[in-house]
Amino acid sequence: MQYQINNTTIAFVNGDITEMDTDAIVNAANAQLILGGGVAGAIRKKGGPAIQAECKEIGGTIVGGAVMTGGGSLKARYVIHAVGPRNGEGDEELKLQNATENSLKSADGHKLHSIAFPAISAGIFGFPVDRCADVMITTTLQYVKNNSTNLNRIIFCLYDDDTLDVFESAAGRLIGD
Secondary structure, eight states: OEEEETTEEEEEEESOGGGOOSSEEEEEEOTTOOOOSHHHHHHHHHHOHHHHHHHHHHOOOOTTOEEEEEOTTSSSSEEEEEEOOOTTSSOHHHHHHHHHHHHHHHHHHTTOSEEEEOOTTSSTTOOOHHHHHHHHHHHHHHHHHHSOOSOOEEEEEESSHHHHHHHHHHHHHHTOO
């Protein structure tokens, strides 16, 4: 499923984000930028040690923040490490909105044309997938509508059919059929 908003295509796919052929992929990171499990672990495994080495040099970022490293051995040239909230820590929706928007700003600031997002915070951080979809899609729509952006392709790359269904349903409601 995909939508055209201004000059940007927003698409929803089921797949492995480490295989995305985009300028950047987004890592659902922790604040210490340690590539452990989940999306981060898959990125570490396929991208090689250079990504973790760059993360170590950066040292970390805040919840809601996003920092960029090279893509190592990945198809994507860059990884944007976005720190989403842990469910129950407070202000989760605002923090997820910031992580999404800061990822888009980072990509734009580097004049990238394509980016792929996972469902930030919906894995081991326990944030409900339906709320994640609403926040990430709404934030992306607002960004694309309100900013002159280099991004002509924004992909939500979701790891299973159930998560894809939730995101596609939210997109239908928020963007329209």
